[in-house]
Amino acid sequence: xxxxxxxxxxxxxxxxxxxxxxxxLYYSTAYRHPTLGESTGFDxxxxxxxxxxxxxxAIASAESGEGGFACASGMAAxxxxxxxxxxxxxxxxxxxxxxxxxxxxxxxxxxxxLTFSYVDLRDLKAVEAAVKPETKAVFVESPTNPLIQxxxxxxxxxxxxxxxxxxxxxxxFMTPYCQRPLELGADIVLHSATKYLGGHNDxxxxxxxxxxxxxxxKIRFLHNSIGAxxxxxxCWLLLRGMxxxxxxxxxxxxxxxxxxxxxxxHPAITEVFYPGLADHPGHDVxxxxxxxxxxxxxxxxxxxxQVKPFLRNLRIVSFAESLGGVESLCTYPATQTHADIPVxxxxxxxxxxxxxxxxxxxxxxxxxxxDLCGALDASLAVGGSVR
Amino acid sequence: xxxxxxxxxxxxxxxxxxxxxxxxxxxxxxxxxxxxxRPGTFDYARSGxxxxxxxxxAIAGLEGGERGFAFASGMAAxxxxxxxxxxxxxxIVAEDVYGGTFRFLTKVLSRMGISVTFVDATxxxxxxxxxxxxxxxxxxxxxxNPMLKVTDLAAVSQIGKxxxxxxxxxxxFLTPYYQRPLELGADIVIHSATKFIGGHSDxxxxxxxxxxxxxxxxxYFIQNxxxxxxxxxxxxxxxxxxxxxKARLDVSTQTADRIARxxxxxxxxSRVYYTGLADHPGHHFxxxxASGHGAVLSFxxxxxxxxxxxxxRVKLPIVAVSLGAVETILSYPxxxxxxxxxxxxxxxxxxTDGLIRLSAGLEDADDLIQDLEQALSALPPIAxxxxxxxxAFSRV
Numbered sequence: 001x002x003x004x005x006x007x008x009x010x011x012x013x014x015x016x017x018x019x020x021x022x023x024x025l026y027y028s029t030a031y032r033h034p035t036l037g038e039s040t041g042f043d044x045x046x047x048x049x050x051x052x053x054x055x056x057x058a059i060a061s062a063e064s065g066e067g068g069f070a071c072a073s074g075m076a077a078x079x080x081x082x083x084x085x086x087x088x089x090x091x092x093x094x095x096x097x098x099x100x101x102x103x104x105x106x107x108x109x110x111x112x113x114l115t116f117s118y119v120d121l122r123d124l125k126a127v128e129a130a131v132k133p134e135t136k137a138v139f140v141e142s143p144t145n146p147l148i149q150x151x152x153x154x155x156x157x158x159x160x161x162x163x164x165x166x167x168x169x170x171x172x173f174m175t176p177y178c179q180r181p182l183e184l185g186a187d188i189v190l191h192s193a194t195k196y197l198g199g200h201n202d203x204x205x206x207x208x209x210x211x212x213x214x215x216x217x218k219i220r221f222l223h224n225s226i227g228a229x230x231x232x233x234x235c236w237l238l239l240r241g242m243x244x245x246x247x248x249x250x251x252x253x254x255x256x257x258x259x260x261x262x263x264x265x266h267p268a269i270t271e272v273f274y275p276g277l278a279d280h281p282g283h284d285v286x287x288x289x290x291x292x293x294x295x296x297x298x299x300x301x302x303x304x305x306q307v308k309p310f311l312r313n314l315r316i317v318s319f320a321e322s323l324g325g326v327e328s329l330c331t332y333p334a335t336q337t338h339a340d341i342p343v344x345x346x347x348x349x350x351x352x353x354x355x356x357x358x359x360x361x362x363x364x365x366x367x368x369x370x371d372l373c374g375a376l377d378a379s380l381a382v383g384g385s386v387r
Numbered sequence: 388x389x390x391x392x393x394x395x396x397x398x399x400x401x402x403x404x405x406x407x408x409x410x411x412x413x414x415x416x417x418x419x420x421x422x423x424x425r426p427g428t429f430d431y432a433r434s435g436x437x438x439x440x441x442x443x444x445a446i447a448g449l450e451g452g453e454r455g456f457a458f459a460s461g462m463a464a465x466x467x468x469x470x471x472x473x474x475x476x477x478x479i480v481a482e483d484v485y486g487g488t489f490r491f492l493t494k495v496l497s498r499m500g501i502s503v504t505f506v507d508a509t510x511x512x513x514x515x516x517x518x519x520x521x522x523x524x525x526x527x528x529x530x531x532n533p534m535l536k537v538t539d540l541a542a543v544s545q546i547g548k549x550x551x552x553x554x555x556x557x558x559x560f561l562t563p564y565y566q567r568p569l570e571l572g573a574d575i576v577i578h579s580a581t582k583f584i585g586g587h588s589d590x591x592x593x594x595x596x597x598x599x600x601x602x603x604x605x606x607y608f609i610q611n612x613x614x615x616x617x618x619x620x621x622x623x624x625x626x627x628x629x630x631x632x633k634a635r636l637d638v639s640t641q642t643a644d645r646i647a648r649x650x651x652x653x654x655x656x657s658r659v660y661y662t663g664l665a666d667h668p669g670h671h672f673x674x675x676x677a678s679g680h681g682a683v684l685s686f687x688x689x690x691x692x693x694x695x696x697x698x699x700r701v702k703l704p705i706v707a708v709s710l711g712a713v714e715t716i717l718s719y720p721x722x723x724x725x726x727x728x729x730x731x732x733x734x735x736x737x738x739t740d741g742l743i744r745l746s747a748g749l750e751d752a753d754d755l756i757q758d759l760e761q762a763l764s765a766l767p768p769i770a771x772x773x774x775x776x777x778x779a780f781s782r783v
Contacts, residue, residue: 027589027624029581030709036695036719043723044708045591046460072459073433075614086498087474100612108612111473112499194416202414204432204618225491227462228615231591237414308423321431322417332423336430 003062003177004246010058010239025236026050047224051232055239056207059197062176062242063189065209067216069223070235074172074192075100076228077206079108081168081188083222087113089136092127094151095120096144096349098170099338107340118345121151122282127159137166140186143173143282146298146333146357147350148273150282153289157185166215172196172324177249178292182211188219195324196294199241199248202325203234248326251362252295258365259358259372260297268306268376270354273298295360296323301379304353307332310379316363316371323359328368331357390564391633393449410441412623434611438619442594442626446584449563449629450576452596454603456610457622461559461579462487463615464593466495468555468575470609471602474500477521481508481538483531483736485557486725508538509669514546524553527573530560530669533685533720533744534737535660537669540676544572553602559583559711564633565679574598575606580625582711582746583682586635590624592617635713635749639682642715642755643747647684649756655693655763657741660685682747683710685720691740693766694719700762703755710746715755718744 001009011023018024026049031042042048052070060068071077078101085091093105095118105116119130121140138160142151157167168188169181175196181189191197193205208223210216223229230238253276260274275286276293286293301307311319317328321336331337334353338346346352360368388396401408413436418429429435439457447455458464465488472478480492482505492503506513508527525547529538540556547554555575556568562583568576578584580592597603610616617625640663647661662673663680673680688694697717698706704715708723718724720738728738747755 029585029588029591030705030707030712030716033698033706036691036698036706036722046462071614072463072616072618073614075433075612076459076463076616079613079615083495087500100614104612108470108609112501113474198416201416204416204616206614222495225462225487225495226466226615227458227460227464227487227491227593228466228613229459229463229591231459231618231621233620234618311420311423318417318419319421319423320417320419325416329417335423 006061007058007242007245010242011054014054023051023054023239025232027232045232046227046229049232049235052230052235055235058239058242059191059207060209063171063182063209064180065182065189065211066213067210067219069208069219070230070238071206071208071223072228072230073204074190074194074206075104077190077192077208078170079104080222080226080228081190081208081219082109082114083226084166084218085114085136088134090115090117090132090134091137091139092130092135093118093139094141094144096147096149096351097141098145099333099340101170103340121156122149124152124155124159127156131163131165135163135165137168140167140169141173142169143275143286143296145173146331146337146355148275148280148282148296148298150275150285152285153181153184153186161185173296174290174292174294175245175249177245178294179290182209184289187211187215193238194322196249196252197242197245198238198324199245200325201322201327201329203237203241205230205234205238248362249292249294252360253292255362255365255368256293256295256297256360259360259368262369263297263299263372266373266376268301268310268380269299270302271300297358297360299356299358300352300354301356302354306379307353307356310356310375313375313378314371315374316367317358323357325359326362328361328363329359331359333357390449394633395630410438410623410626412619413437414619432619433614433616436619436622439617439622442617442622445626445629446578446594447596450558450569450596451563451567452569452576452598453600454597454607456595456606457617457625458593458595458610459615459617460591461577461581461593462491464577464579464595465557466491467609467613467615468577468595468606469496469501470613471553471605472501472523475521476523477502477504477519478524478526479504479506479514479517479522480526481528481531482506483534483536483738484526484528485532486720486727488557490727508543509536511539511542511546514543518550518552522550522552524555526555526557528557528560530662530673530681530683532560532724533660533718533742535662535667535669535683535685537662537672539672540568540571540573547574548572560683561677561679561681562632562636564636565681566677569596569598571676574602581709583636584632585625585628586632586711586713587628588709588712588714590621590628592621592625636679636682638749639747640679642752643682643684643745644680645752646745646747646756646759650684650686650759653763655688655766656686657689658687683744684747685742685744687739687741688743688766689741691721694741694743696766697743697762700765701758703750703758704745710744712746713749715748715750716746718746720744
């Protein structure tokens, strides 16, 4: 079955009693036991909730995995998965990375004796060289946030397997519509479903998909024990969003292409990062491992002074922290999403104070281009730096 | 302002923009920033959401603390609060703690290098004896689940203060209506708000309140960093439940008290655990530190077979995991809330195969007693029972 069909049909026909096409929202926290020693399969909503189960089965199927788990936020999904590891364990992590993940690793989990090495995962030799006896996993973002660097997921997963490491991929930017890491050899896929999967900037959620029964059982235990589960209303909203994922992704991508091409021509901009552009260094890898390029475009202005006037002059694109929604959003990683990464590391990686990240929405592309170009023109006038 | 009024007219009782009598549900994940130089109060909903903030302020006010936090479940609140500790730290924990907390501490947190020492927290000398140079905190439930043992909160908080330890109290069973641990000297209060605070078996939620702002900042960092937050709709449901907390507990406690007295006199019941009974060992402490005894009691019918027969016969109570609802709920701790505890540990704590936990709801007390009577009167004799069945049916 194709992904479009799988997603639209999620939950359909599961409510046998009424035939409701849209699966009902179960608010109940507790479930009556028929008698002592028997269960309907549902006991307590932290452990399992019927609405959440429909969502979890949908994402597991979409990502070609065995276990699906819905969490309170993308970060809750990441920290639940990190519960697999113990004091003394070491992980290799994508050098360019969402700031919130970096913060969790360095400021919370480091206190529990976990250590992390940040490696440019595009360089498989560097990955191999960074493996230590206590290394347990590789944590991949591809494309990375916010620099849109592309990692060869299959290459990393094969390398990881040869060293007995788990491969964990944050697939937030791509969604299973464009990229299915488990099919490329990864063991666990993570999502901030707040982004493209939810798609409407109206629900916080995280998803985990696992390959194989053993790993699924381990995550099931952690999901229930740590308790960072997603509420039923949010599960229902997320499922509702996922039904239109394919339509939205097509439009996000078409708009992103149009915007990326236009931005490249603008004198206020020095670089544009979009993997769909043929000269993007990761373009070929992306084409090989994904069926699309999604809607995230980052770019650098000529000078940091332009950032403020640019953001102030945007009329349609919102200056806000997040991505993947129907509405276009522009983020300034240096002070927003990546503020918790020390400035020297941030600058070294390339997340400088001239970098902006654009989540291209599904508005009409002409309106978006006019809005962005108008603000860029204004930034040149006010920022004063003309090439 | 008295509690009944504060619960309705404390903080966040109406929307400041429109005057709406119910705080709106902000189903937004992100917030537009007008200016790079002047970041708004809200930027990303994991970091802060107006609906969640209203709930967090309300619980902080009711518990008499500085800062409140809403989490995805009671366990999410507990696991987040324990992240205040680091590898190498030791925490002293009340031995008959909720089975889910026990599981998290022994199966997840232990791998992170945090050691836990379980003690009978009703014995202050045992707490003192367990303190080592590595000890950083004391974690209590009072009354405990399901044995209703009462810990002297002021005395333990005093020990905590003397030794520089964080004192954390799970206040789920009593709620701030009956007991305010921060006022007795504790540092952090935790709730499974799924229970009495939400009160309707329709929302999973956890809450935490810190005594001071410094601890509040530390916990905020963890709440935002780990992201186990409560969704906006669920925050709204918890606030809706909170409005009737006092009215519900008044009725449920009165019913629990009547049932406890009635069960005590029943020949088919070997023991009743309820702090409102004068012969309960914690009765006096409870009277001095709390303004009520709550709606939860446990009783022992002697064996698993007899417990099963009772569960099969009752008509009104829901047989389910959980407590603190408008519906009366009967639970079987050995296979439900404490299924994750090894049998030896469980029995040592008094959680026998005949133990049943009752959370009184809002049904008519006479109807409940009548229903329990018809079920108890038909039980097989106590002598027929005895063997322990290992059959478990729930992993909750």
